[in-house]
Amino acid sequence: MAKTAYPLDKVYGLLEPGPVLLLTTADATGRPDVMTLSWHTMLEFEPPLVGCVVSARNRSHALLRESRQGVINIPTADLADKVVACGNSSGRTTDKFTAFGLTARAATQVAPPLIDDCFASLECRVADLQMVERYELFVLEVVAAWVDADVANPRTLHHRGYGRFMVAGETIELPSAMR
């Protein structure tokens, strides 16, 4: 996808609607892994801070903790099968990029790759580990953002549980001062 750099102060608008994410990480040799996650929240506008719950049952937990780097990728509905496949498998036994046909592209500031198939990718550094022990909550700082500018109303996926996903519908606009 043809992505361009995206202003960091606008990143919250990508994550606030609550899309399912594909989080990429990498081990010390640079070999990438990817997991599906839905438990995340914006914590600060700029620099954008994102809280992501990554269970210690996922290999990504250790990779994130060790490397302190990750990339948040936002998939759309055309990738639903791959999103579920990533969520139903483990990087301990599966090379998910190869197995599910995901396209890795080098990031600019971190080691884990962007997923080129996703319309948006956010390069992140781990900013705070203090809530990991209690809640498995990592605070990530977005240091670079890439978005396909042609996708104005992305058909993002929103998990309702056990493989049921709401697909983003129409966008409405109301006079609001709320950022």
Added chain:
Amino acid sequence: MAKTAYPLDKVYGLLEPGPVLLLTTADATGRPDVMTLSWHTMLEFEPPLVGCVVSARNRSHALLRESRQGVINIPTADLADKVVACGNSSGRTTDKFTAFGLTARAATQVAPPLIDDCFASLECRVADLQMVERYELFVLEVVAAWVDADVANPRTLHHRGYGRFMVAGETIELPSAMR
């Protein structure tokens, strides 16, 4: 709305898609307030723990901190005007329930009221304040949940910034082991 008690272990499916929420609180005299928020994440399945960012600029921040109680209400698109009105005003100068025609209904376990106009309401107690100072992040435990069982695919609102809201679209189902 005709709401029935909802199993606590299914609450995550209501919040995971990332809907805009109306959070009700109450002062010491029982007078309710309400705010609009979009920065939240599930932190635990059961008992359900929800992390909510409530800025100290909002009156609700102090009310939540003092009373340690709140109700998370989930509005649908028919309430969009009221959601925005709540977000653009302050309980310091406006009685939002009266001004915007919201219907308060007594909760069973906490002092702040449910918003009867919302299809789902989650009675909460503040479980952890340790992340409030750094991130304005309150951890709420859901102690009772009420849902209109007739609303299978709620047309929830998902904020894209500055009054642009994505409205929940179709629901798709895929074979998944992901809870």
